[in-house]
């Protein structure tokens with residue numbers, strides 16, 4: 001069986017999205033993302049008023065790597081991890097909380113939000129998200145992949161470098 | 168462990184370019200970035216020193232399009248090859264699905280190739296992985312060097328049992344760059360299809 005890093009599907013996924021949307025409203029943040037520790041975006045939400053976000057792939061990769069570097073630094077001092085990770089620029093900032101052992105919740109905010117609120121509601125969101133994830137949500141969907149899958153993907157790879165051939 | 172997002176219908180894979188310092192790992196990603204047209208790639212991120220040596224990693228997302236109704240993406244990473252950046256190298260290997268080992272053909276780098284491969288095995292152990300279990304190919308780079316070692320010599324050191332697919336390359340001229348990427352990706356996809 002394949003193991004996604006978080007059991008995010010069906011109803012759980014919708015609940016998770018709703019928690020993120022609610023978080024954005026409560027602390028007036030721009031974006032909220034769940035990123036796995038490998039640097040992939042699992043879910044994201046954007047406030048209606050927020051400008052178009054930068055590349056979420058880049059953001060997720062940098063957040064996850066930064067987090068793993070921070071944990072490594074903490075371990076040098078005998079700590080398990082540093083308690084919180086805030087990055088603040090002149091206008092935009094990010095706040096990161098661990099979400100279980102495999103993922104991170106990232107809140108991106110700007111000058112229109114109060115940092116105290118961002119921290120408080122992000123922490124609350126983590127609790128609600130872990131509750132949603134802990135619930136029994138039935139067996140995961142199955143992924144039907146056959147040999148054709150890797151052949152099709154190989155053809156698409158050729159396409160990637162210019163020779164577009166549809167499988 | 169590929170990341171599958173059922174709700175967004177996405178499958179993501181992480182490929183890592185490993186190898187000794189200056190073997191040409193970053194060059195591979197730069198060349199791929201240059202040769203993939205706009206919609207197939209995302210932004211390339213490079214965390215490097217002032218003299219363009221990789222400090223933490225390079226990152227390039229590639230978008231294959233839809234396979235079996237799933238948006239299929241490969242995230243390419245390089246590690247810093249310089250010996251003293253080992254803690255960074257280890258972090259980058261987290262969750263790796265496939266590896267391209269970029270070997271240097273220069274005679275004075277033969278030992279560095281072997282040491283880097285040993286270091287790769289050690290770092291994989293931290294994640295309870297063995298090299299034999301991870302889809303893995305070797306790119307023998309810098310074939311244009313006038314004093315390049317023979318491929319057989321490099322193979323004898325890196326893969327004495329000759330069981331690992333290898334590809335000759337001049338990465339700086341985009342020669343032999345696509346082939347190892349394609350080969351390792353195919354292995355990664357086949358592994359996923361077997362597990363499914």
Ligand SMILES: Nc1nc2c(ncn2[C@@H]2O[C@H](COP(=O)(O)OP(=O)(O)OP(=O)(O)O)[C@@H](O)[C@H]2O)c(=O)[nH]1
Nearest residue numbers: 188189190191192193194221247248309337338339
């Ligand atoms: N002659 C020759 N030079 C190459 C080739 N590929 C890369 N180079 C050169 O080798 C040098 C190092 O390349 P990089 O791609 O930065 O090496 P790297 O493996 O990323 O090095 P680190 O980041 O320190 O680990 C650059 O000057 C490249 O232009 C090749 O096929 N032939």
Ligand SMILES: [Mg+2]
Nearest residue numbers: 192193220221
């Ligand atoms: Mg490099």
